[in-house]
Amino acid sequence: MPNKNHFKTNLEYNLWYKEYRAKNRIKIRAYNRAYNQKYREKNGFKNEEKWKKNNPQKIKVENLLNYAVKCGKIKRQPCEVCGKKKTHGHHPDYAIPFLVNWLCPIHHKAIHILICKQKMEE
Secondary structure, eight states, X not given: OOOGGGSSSHHHHHHHHHHHHHHTHHHHHHHHHHHHHXXXXXXXXXXXXXXHHHOHHHHHHHHHHHHHHHHTSSOOOOOTTTOOSSOXXXXXXXXXXXXXXXXXXXXXXXXXXXXXXXXXXX
């Protein structure tokens, strides 16, 4: 694979790289899949599985919400804080599966950080 310095302009390099990725799509995807699998095994995929095993109720509620959104029964809303379109559903109470706050990933994470701090203070 040539270095970026082998090309006269950045545009020329970008065109070559786009063509290279199109020709070698299968090889690149296989490499990325293997890399991601190794990374997740090394850095926390087990934690993800452990959390899912310990929280079946939360998984069930998340799946119900995702199905309702996919079927069109519930419409995904913009972030309640900043108005971004790409949002996650935050469940304040998992006993009520369709009562969600729609938050962008940044604000969703911030809410969970606040919840963790409150639990630690108790």
